[in-house]
Amino acid sequence: xxxxxxxRRLLEPEGAGSFLWKSFEASAAGAGRLxxxxxxxxxxxxxxxxxxxxxxxGAGALTLSATAAPDEQEINAAVLDQLxxxxxxxxxxxxxxxxxxxxxxxxxxxxxxxxxxRYTQADTRIPRGFCDAFLGLAxxxxxxxxVDDLHYxxxxxxxxxxxxxLRIRFTRMMVILSQPDxxxxxxxxxxxxxxxxxxxxxxxxxxxxxxxxxGSALSESLDGAPSHDLPAQLHALGGGNPLxxxxxxxxxxxxxxxxxxxxGPAYARAVHAFLDRPDIKLLETASAVAVLGDYGGTEMxxxxxxxxxxxxxxxxxxxxxxxxxxxxxxxxxxTRAAILGSLxxxxxxxxxxxxxxxxxxxxxxxxxxASHLVAAGETPAAWAIPVLRHAAGQAMLSDDVQFATxxxxxxxxxxxxxxxxRAIRQSLVHNxxxxxxxxxxxxxxxxxxxxxxxxxxxxxxxxxxxxxxWHGDRKTFVRxxxxxxxxxxxxxxxxxxxxxxxxxxxxxxxxxKAERGDSGTHAGSALWDRTAAGLMQIWRRxxxxxxxxxxxxxxxxxxxxxxxxxxxxxxxxxxxxxGNSERAERWCRQLLREADQRGAVTxxxxxxxxxxxxxxxxxxxxxxxxxxxxxxxxLGEHNWGVSIAQPLTVLLLAHIARGSYDEAAKVLRRPVPxxxxxxxxxxxxxxxxxxxxxxxxxxxxxxxxxxxxxxxVRKWDATAASLVPWRSDLAEANLHLxxxxxxxxxxKQQIDLSVDHDPYGSGLALRVLAQASPPAERSALFGRAxxxxxxxxxxxxxxxxxxxxxxxxxxxxxPRGGRHTDQHWLPEQRGLAEQxxxxxxxxxxxxxxxxxxxAQSVPxxxxxxxxxxxxxxxxxxxxxxxxxxxxxxxxxxxxVAQLAALDHTNRQISSRLFITxxxxxxxxxxxxxxxGISGRGTLSKELWTRYPQLMASNGSxxxxxxxxxVA
Numbered sequence: 003x004x005x006x007x008x009x010r011r012l013l014e015p016e017g018a019g020s021f022l023w024k025s026f027e028a029s030a031a032g033a034g035r036l037x038x039x040x041x042x043x044x045x046x047x048x049x050x051x052x053x054x055x056x057x058x059x060g061a062g063a064l065t066l067s068a069t070a071a072p073d074e075q076e077i078n079a080a081v082l083d084q085l086x087x088x089x090x091x092x093x094x095x096x097x098x099x100x101x102x103x104x105x106x107x108x109x110x111x112x113x114x115x116x117x118x119x120r121y122t123q124a125d126t127r128i129p130r131g132f133c134d135a136f137l138g139l140a141x142x143x144x145x146x147x148x149v150d151d152l153h154y155x156x157x158x159x160x161x162x163x164x165x166x167x168l169r170i171r172f173t174r175m176m177v178i179l180s181q182p183d184x185x186x187x188x189x190x191x192x193x194x195x196x197x198x199x200x201x202x203x204x205x206x207x208x209x210x211x212x213x214x215x216x217g218s219a220l221s222e223s224l225d226g227a228p229s230h231d232l233p234a235q236l237h238a239l240g241g242g243n244p245l246x247x248x249x250x251x252x253x254x255x256x257x258x259x260x261x262x263x264x265x266g267p268a269y270a271r272a273v274h275a276f277l278d279r280p281d282i283k284l285l286e287t288a289s290a291v292a293v294l295g296d297y298g299g300t301e302m303x304x305x306x307x308x309x310x311x312x313x314x315x316x317x318x319x320x321x322x323x324x325x326x327x328x329x330x331x332x333x334x335x336x337t338r339a340a341i342l343g344s345l346x347x348x349x350x351x352x353x354x355x356x357x358x359x360x361x362x363x364x365x366x367x368x369x370x371x372a373s374h375l376v377a378a379g380e381t382p383a384a385w386a387i388p389v390l391r392h393a394a395g396q397a398m399l400s401d402d403v404q405f406a407t408x409x410x411x412x413x414x415x416x417x418x419x420x421x422x423x424r425a426i427r428q429s430l431v432h433n434x435x436x437x438x439x440x441x442x443x444x445x446x447x448x449x450x451x452x453x454x455x456x457x458x459x460x461x462x463x464x465x466x467x468x469x470x471x472w473h474g475d476r477k478t479f480v481r482x483x484x485x486x487x488x489x490x491x492x493x494x495x496x497x498x499x500x501x502x503x504x505x506x507x508x509x510x511x512x513x514x515k516a517e518r519g520d521s522g523t524h525a526g527s528a529l530w531d532r533t534a535a536g537l538m539q540i541w542r543r544x545x546x547x548x549x550x551x552x553x554x555x556x557x558x559x560x561x562x563x564x565x566x567x568x569x570x571x572x573x574x575x576x577x578x579x580x581g582n583s584e585r586a587e588r589w590c591r592q593l594l595r596e597a598d599q600r601g602a603v604t605x606x607x608x609x610x611x612x613x614x615x616x617x618x619x620x621x622x623x624x625x626x627x628x629x630x631x632x633x634x635x636x637l638g639e640h641n642w643g644v645s646i647a648q649p650l651t652v653l654l655l656a657h658i659a660r661g662s663y664d665e666a667a668k669v670l671r672r673p674v675p676x677x678x679x680x681x682x683x684x685x686x687x688x689x690x691x692x693x694x695x696x697x698x699x700x701x702x703x704x705x706x707x708x709x710x711x712x713x714x715v716r717k718w719d720a721t722a723a724s725l726v727p728w729r730s731d732l733a734e735a736n737l738h739l740x741x742x743x744x745x746x747x748x749x750k751q752q753i754d755l756s757v758d759h760d761p762y763g764s765g766l767a768l769r770v771l772a773q774a775s776p777p778a779e780r781s782a783l784f785g786r787a788x789x790x791x792x793x794x795x796x797x798x799x800x801x802x803x804x805x806x807x808x809x810x811x812x813x814x815x816x817p818r819g820g821r822h823t824d825q826h827w828l829p830e831q832r833g834l835a836e837q838x839x840x841x842x843x844x845x846x847x848x849x850x851x852x853x854x855x856x857a858q859s860v861p862x863x864x865x866x867x868x869x870x871x872x873x874x875x876x877x878x879x880x881x882x883x884x885x886x887x888x889x890x891x892x893x894x895x896x897x898v899a900q901l902a903a904l905d906h907t908n909r910q911i912s913s914r915l916f917i918t919x920x921x922x923x924x925x926x927x928x929x930x931x932x933x934g935i936s937g938r939g940t941l942s943k944e945l946w947t948r949y950p951q952l953m954a955s956n957g958s959x960x961x962x963x964x965x966x967x968v969a
Contacts, residue, residue, distance in 0.1 A: 013209060014210070014211055015244050018039070022178070026146065032173070035177070035204065039180040039208065043284065044275075045245075048150050064146070065148075066145070066148075078158045133166050152179045217233035284320070291303055293306070293374070368389045393406075395429075404437065427448055428445075431468070435468055442472075446469045473643045501565065503568060506541065507572045536551065557570060567608065571608065574590055574616075578616050608633075610629055610636065618798055621801055624660075626652055626656050644678040650674065654694060658693060685714055688714075692706075704738070733747075733767065757894040758894050765794075765796075895929045903953070
């Protein structure tokens with residue numbers, strides 16, 4: 003057998019196990035061995051000894067083991083007692099042993115031999131007696147003695163080991179001792195220097211597990227090779243420490259096994275076991291390092307824990323060796339959580355409080371200090387309040403609303419100054435609304451009182467106005483805006499414009515400026531005023547080039563924020579109403595991504611509801627319903643204010659479109675804020691309720707809802723025809739009640755108001771007129787209604803129009819032999835593919851078959867020629883717009899002028915186009931002015947010159963105008 007040498011060996015646990023077994027084999031052959039194993043906490047020292055004892059016993063050896071403990075260090079022969087107690091042999095402890103008085107433990111002494119020099123000659127004979135007994139046992143069979151944690155051994159037992167190691171060279175005895183390699187050089191640890199003088203002594207320094215060793219352990223557990231980089235990831239996280247690495251492998255096996263480390267309960271238990279050393283303050287040291295972060299140097303840890311700096315350094319070295327620290331820092335968040343999780347909640351809170359104060363006096367940033375104060379849940383002194391407020395402001399700049407709110411709530415609980423408390427409440431209202439609107443109410447009352455007293459400052463005004471908008475409190479918004487306008491510091495034009503748009507988004511159009519104020523004399527006021535005014539026109543004339551240009555300006559220049567949210571929503575709505583639904587949805591998706599990135603749940607929920615309305619307009623009913631439900635669930639009913647109207651309205655209309663009336667009834671039963679019914683959103687909700695009653699054959703109930711819409715619109719601004727087409731809705735309800743004449747009259751009124759600027763209202767009115775008209779006229783009216791919806795990209799209403807026209811066609815009420823121009827949008831058939839198309843959008847396709855009407859896909863942009871992005875960005879000047887309007891006839895003017903050129907009287911034109919005679923006269927007057935003529939005499943010639951396609955579409959000749967049919 004190759005002789006062993008006494009050189010120091012650096013071995014991993016697996017290699018150390020092999021070495022110990024070879025040493026045992028050598029000792030069993032008569033070459034005694036003394037092996038000292040050194041390593042960090044959790045490095046595998048105890049495991050190696052246990053495995054060797056088990057294997058040696060299986061090979062016929064007698065095994066004796068003991069673990070020295072700090073609480074037995076003053077008890078004479080405590081280790082000897084364990085060796086005998088763990089032995090199957092009846093060996094008694096020699097009599098005469100008692101407790102040796104000592105005022106200083108062996109752990110603290112400096113000499114390597116004076117630790118046992120005070121014993122008398124009689125005392126020294128006691129270890130010699132044990133030594134002779136053990137040597138006698140070794141003559142009979144191999145003997146293995148292990149002592150774990152040698153540095154805690156009592157003095158008498160140490161003397162036995164010293165005497166024994168001198169006498170085992172040519173015996174069948176193997177002695178294994180273990181000690182840590184990171185503690186100060188105490189007397190007990192320096193005893194190993196005496197062992198090293200013996201030729202049969204071997205020293206094993208345990209090393210961390212290598213990546214290869216971890217990979218092998220994984221392969222055994224997985225019954226196959228792990229992913230290429232998993233061993234390296236586990237090595238980085240566990241530092242190769244056997245205790246921690248084994249726990250990480252257990253967590254991985256219990257998890258998804260997806261090739262990534264899984265930090266779970268096994269790792270947390272291992273960290274706790276690692277740190278739970280009552281004899282040394284590993285837990286206190288590791289916790290201090292974890293809490294202090296970048297400030298966790300030896301000196302700061304010593305100050306925080308009150309431990310001697312030298313001892314702190316030794317323990318930090320041990321933690322480094324074990325992989326819990328990397329160069330004195332906790333690298334992995336999971337490790338930090340496991341370390342702090344080992345502390346009791348009270349101890350963790352106290353540690354954070356001390357860390358906050360320590361960092362504060364060492365000039366740490368407010369965010370650093372505030373994070374500890376929040377974790378501690380207390381404000382230890384007056385200095386903490388301004389620190390928390392400053393940290394909250396910084397957190398809001400980075401959109402960390404949750405941390406900002408936590409700082410402010412803690413500051414409020416610790417503040418005793420009334421003015422300071424009011425300022426904190428203002429900040430809380432502003433910050434909290436973004437993620438938890440319902441929590442704002444707890445702070446809003448004091449701000450409202452200050453607003454009515456006129457004592458509220460600028461930030462407080464903005465916070466209260468935001469709160470008032472969300473809850474539909476028009477009175478508070480107006481009063482607060484007056485207070486804000488009276489402050490010495492003027493509002494910047496952009497913010498003023500955003501506030502005006504937010505007001506109109508919720509409360510509808512206003513006449514004049516009395517209620518919304520002026521933007522002031524700021525240099526940029528006029529530009530923002532014009533942009534906002536252009537966008538506000540969607541309530542009066544729907545979407546057009548002007549509203550589109552203003553919408554694009556708003557979307558490109560206003561960053562998503564608490565004040566701009568409604569302005570951006572209004573801009574997206576304007577694009578959707580003008581037929582640019584695809585562009586509107588793109589903007590909506592972009593803002594949703596930003597809201598998600600910034601953690602603004604309220605923004606996200608409101609924008610989700612807006613996107614749902616766009617999807618519904620495009621006919622994607624199932625997707626719209628799903629998006630609306632997601633929007634509602636994101637905040638929950640307790641957090642929604644009046645803005646809940648939009649997702650509720652979309653969900654209700656989607657259920658109606660799908661014929662899911664039971665589901666629609668459930669939506670109606672959901673509670674809504676009373677103030678919601680006085681807002682623009684509430685207006686749409688009331689209208690949707692009316693259409694639910696129409697769909698479920700309750701027209702009188704529908705009339706009641708539509709009349710509420712009528713009253714609300716007239717209360718705001720009677721000229722705002724595009725808010726909701728209540729005349730068309732009432733016309734449809736009257737049609738259900740059999741009041742055909744009333745239905746026709748209301749529909750004509752709607753057309754008079756909508757014909758120039760609101761295709762949606764015109765389309766609804768034309769569809770009602772089609773149902774109320776003689777069979778011979780219905781095809782043309784359905785066709786014109788469909789063209790209106792097609793121009794807007796409103797696939798939902800187009801599909802509905804198609805189904806209604808198809809039903810009339812199949813029942814024989816619409817003649818098939820009409821002119822091609824009257825039915826160019828109504829092909830003779832629509833096959834299975836179109837049924838599938840409707841079903842895919844979530845609309846039931848029942849009753850769709852041969853002879854049905856083709857629902858053409860909706861192109862965008864719709865009305866007029868396509869408008870490029872560049873054209874929208876370059877908004878024409880006022881003079882250019884006036885010049886254009888002065889020479890180009892609108893669609894309504896073209897239709898009226900065309901019929902007049904064909905010699906129709908004003909009354910005939912009125913009857914054909916379902917508008918009043920007065921409206922005909924107004925259109926003709928504007929047409930004559932634009933064409934530069936004085937009357938009908940030269941009208942036909944001028945139209946043939948400027949609009950030849952218009953005149954040719956009626957089949958008339960240039961020389962003989964004749965009388966034709968106009969669709």
